[in-house]
Amino acid sequence: MFFRLWLIIPFFLVMCSVHAETTSDSISINKGIIDTISRDSISAMKASGIKIYALANGQYLGYEKPKTFGFITNFPKDMGVLFTTPFKKESLTPLAIIAGSTALLLLADQHITNGVQHFSNHIGFERASRFKTGLTLAGMGIYQVPQNLNSAIYSLGEGLPSLVISAGLLTYGKITKDYRSVSTASQLVESFLLMGITTQFLKRITGRESPSAATASGGRWQFFPNPKTYQHAVSAHDAFPSGHLATLMSTVTILSGNYPEKQWIKPVGYSVTSLVGLAMINNGVHWAGDYPLALGLGYLTAKITLKANQLFAVKHTKAPAY
Numbered sequence: 001m002f003f004r005l006w007l008i009i010p011f012f013l014v015m016c017s018v019h020a021e022t023t024s025d026s027i028s029i030n031k032g033i034i035d036t037i038s039r040d041s042i043s044a045m046k047a048s049g050i051k052i053y054a055l056a057n058g059q060y061l062g063y064e065k066p067k068t069f070g071f072i073t074n075f076p077k078d079m080g081v082l083f084t085t086p087f088k089k090e091s092l093t094p095l096a097i098i099a100g101s102t103a104l105l106l107l108a109d110q111h112i113t114n115g116v117q118h119f120s121n122h123i124g125f126e127r128a129s130r131f132k133t134g135l136t137l138a139g140m141g142i143y144q145v146p147q148n149l150n151s152a153i154y155s156l157g158e159g160l161p162s163l164v165i166s167a168g169l170l171t172y173g174k175i176t177k178d179y180r181s182v183s184t185a186s187q188l189v190e191s192f193l194l195m196g197i198t199t200q201f202l203k204r205i206t207g208r209e210s211p212s213a214a215t216a217s218g219g220r221w222q223f224f225p226n227p228k229t230y231q232h233a234v235s236a237h238d239a240f241p242s243g244h245l246a247t248l249m250s251t252v253t254i255l256s257g258n259y260p261e262k263q264w265i266k267p268v269g270y271s272v273t274s275l276v277g278l279a280m281i282n283n284g285v286h287w288a289g290d291y292p293l294a295l296g297l298g299y300l301t302a303k304i305t306l307k308a309n310q311l312f313a314v315k316h317t318k319a320p321a322y
C-alpha cells in the first residue's frame with residue numbers, strides 16, 4: 001500500500017509549487033535558536049518582509065517568504081547534513097541510545113511480538129490487515145480504505161495523513177498569506193522525501209524479514225538482497241527500519257517545531273505513534289527492534305528540515321517588540 005501513496009506526491013509537489021515566489025533581499029541573520037533579539041532588529045526584519053510571530057510564551061518565530069520549490073532545492077544540502085551528522089561528536093550519545101535500545105529489543109523481538117499478538121487474540125481484536133480500494137486514478141488504486149480498527153491505526157503512518165495536513169496548511173497559508181503555515185506545509189513534504197528515501201535505502205541494505213514472513217525467530221537478515229528478489233517478496237526484506245514510525249516522528253517534530261505554542265501536538269502525536277507501533281507488531285508488519293532507528297531518523301530529518309526553513313526562533317527580546 002505504501003508505494004501507491006508515492007503516486008500522490010507528484011500531484012502534491014505541483015500544488016506546493018503554487019507558492020513559487022522568491023524572497024526579496026533581506027537583512028542577514030543566523031538561522032536557528034537565539035537567546036535574545038533587540039526591538040530594532042525585529043523592526044528591521046519586519047521592514048524587509050520577514051514575518052514575525054509572537055507566541056503566548058514570550059517566544060518569537062521568524063519566516064521569510066517561502067522560496068520557489070524550497071522543498072526540492074534544499075534537498076541536496078539536507079541529504080548531506082543527514083549523512084554527516086552521525087559522525088559528529090554531539091551525535092555519540094543519541095547513536096549509543098539508538099544502538100543500545102535496538103540491541104535490547106532485537107533480543108526480545110519474538111517474545112514481544114508473540115505477547116502482543118496473543119493478547120489481541122485473547123480479547124478478540126482482529127489482527128489481519130484488511131483494506132478495500134476506495135480511490136482510483138487511471139484504473140490504479142491509490143488509496144485503500146481500512147476495514148478494521150487495527151488496519152485504520154496502521155494506515156495513520158502511511159504518509160497520506162501527513163500530506164493531507166500539509167495540503168491543509170498550504171491552502172490556509174495561501175489564503176491568509178501566512179508564511180509560517182506555507183513553510184510548515186513545505187517542510188512536511190521536504191522531510192517526507194528525505195526520510196522516505198533514507199528508510200527505503202536502509203531497507204534494501206538490511207533485508208530483514210517482517211514477522212508475517214519470518215522463517216526464523218526474530219526474522220532473518222538478508223543483507224543487500226537482490227533487487228528482483230526484494231521486489232518479488234517485499235515483506236521478507238523490508239522490516240528494518242520502520243518507515244511508518246519515521247514518518248510520524250518527522251511529522252510531529254515539524255508541527256511542534258513550527259507551532260510550539262500548541263502544547264497538545266506532542267502528546268497527541270506521540271500517542272498516535274505508539275498506537276501505530278503496536279498495530280504494526282499486531283499485524284505482523286514490524287518488530288519492536290525496527291523502531292529506535294526509525295524514530296531517530298524521523299526526528300533528525302525533521303530537525304534538519306526545520307533548520308533549513310525556519311529563519312529563527314527567539315527565546316526572549318531585549319525590549320518589547322510591539
